[in-house]
Amino acid sequence: MKSLILEKTKIENNSLNSTWESLKVFSSSNCELGEGPLWSAATHSLFWVDILSKRLYKKEVETGDEFYWSLPVAASSIAADSISKNSFWLLTETHLCLFHVQSGKFDFVYPLNLEKGYRTNDGVVGPDGRYWFGTMLWSPKPGKGEIFSIGKMGDIRKEKSSVAIPNTFCWINQNELLVSDSLEQICYRLDKSTRHSQVFIDKKGHQGTPDGGAIDRNGNIWVAVWGEGRVVCYNPDGVMKNEIKLPVSQPSSCCFGGKGLSTLFITTAKEGLIDDGSQSYALSGLVFMINLDDTGAVVETFDGLKDDC
Numbered sequence: 001m002k003s004l005i006l007e008k009t010k011i012e013n014n015s016l017n018s019t020w021e022s023l024k025v026f027s028s029s030n031c032e033l034g035e036g037p038l039w040s041a042a043t044h045s046l047f048w049v050d051i052l053s054k055r056l057y058k059k060e061v062e063t064g065d066e067f068y069w070s071l072p073v074a075a076s077s078i079a080a081d082s083i084s085k086n087s088f089w090l091l092t093e094t095h096l097c098l099f100h101v102q103s104g105k106f107d108f109v110y111p112l113n114l115e116k117g118y119r120t121n122d123g124v125v126g127p128d129g130r131y132w133f134g135t136m137l138w139s140p141k142p143g144k145g146e147i148f149s150i151g152k153m154g155d156i157r158k159e160k161s162s163v164a165i166p167n168t169f170c171w172i173n174q175n176e177l178l179v180s181d182s183l184e185q186i187c188y189r190l191d192k193s194t195r196h197s198q199v200f201i202d203k204k205g206h207q208g209t210p211d212g213g214a215i216d217r218n219g220n221i222w223v224a225v226w227g228e229g230r231v232v233c234y235n236p237d238g239v240m241k242n243e244i245k246l247p248v249s250q251p252s253s254c255c256f257g258g259k260g261l262s263t264l265f266i267t268t269a270k271e272g273l274i275d276d277g278s279q280s281y282a283l284s285g286l287v288f289m290i291n292l293d294d295t296g297a298v299v300e301t302f303d304g305l306k307d308d309c
Helices: 279-283
Strands: 003-005 008-011 023-027 034-040 045-050 055-060 066-070 075-080 087-092 095-100 105-111 118-125 131-137 146-150 156-160 166-171 176-181 186-191 197-202 209-215 221-226 230-234 240-245 251-257 263-268 287-291
Touching (some): 023 055, 034 118, 034 209, 034 263, 045 075, 045 263, 087 118, 087 131, 131 166, 166 221, 176 197, 230 251
Parallel strands (some): 166 209, 209 251
Antiparallel strands (some): 008 066, 034 045, 055 066, 075 087, 087 095, 095 105, 118 131, 131 146, 166 176, 209 221, 221 230, 221 251, 230 240, 263 287
C-alpha cells in the first residue's frame, strides 16, 4: 500500500464578518470547487475539499484555527473512520484513501480503477456500511457516469449506470438513496434492493440544478441548488418546506454540524464564473453557516481496513 506524508499549512486569519440576516461566512478560504463538507463532532471541526485545487480543509470551530493540506490527487467526498477520531476516508480520482490528520499520513488503500478521463464526485456511507459514490467525466457528458459502492474489504459493486453528474447522496431510509443527475437537473429516489428509481425533484427548464445535500432528524432533505443561489428544504415527499438564500449563485453541498448538529454549513464554488467585480463573485467559493431550528441526522462512518491491508 502506497503512503505519503502531507504537510499541513495554517491559514492566517482572513475571516470576513459579513452577515446576511442569520447567514454568516464560516471560512473565507476561496475554493474553485468547494465540496464534500463533513462535520467531526470528535474534533469540533468542519472538513471539506476543493476538488479542482486538490486541497483538504479543516476549520476548528472553538479556536477558529484553519488549515489545509495539498493533496496528491483530487478528492471529492469525505467520511469519518469508524474507529479513529483523527482519521478520515477521502474518495479520490484514483483510490479510496485514508488520511491521518495528526501525522499527515495519506494511505492509498483501495484502488478504484476508473477509466481514463473519469473522476469521483459525491459520496456517502450507507446504512449497509458500504461507501456509495458516483463517477463522472472531467468534462461531463449525458449518461457518462455511474454509481458504485465499496465495502470494507475493498470489493466494488456497480449500483447504477447512465448518471452524468452524480450528486446529493442522502439516505432517506434504510433502503432508499437520493441521487441527483445535476446535468439532467433531476433528483431521484433510488431503491437499493430493486435498483428502480423514481423522480424526487425535477428542475428541468429551471436555472438551477440539485447538487449536494443533507438530512435532518425529521427526515427532511436540504439540497444545495447550484445556479439558483439557495439551499432548499424538502420533506420526504418532495414538497418544499423552507429555503436559505445565499449571496452567491453556486452552492455545491451542505452538512449539519456544530452544537447539537443545529448549524448548516454550506460549501460554494467559483468554477466557471466570470470576474465581474461583484460581491457575488468575490464571495463565491467560500463556506457559509447558518443556525437552524432543525437538527441534523447523524452521518454513518466507514469501517475500512487500516495499515495491515
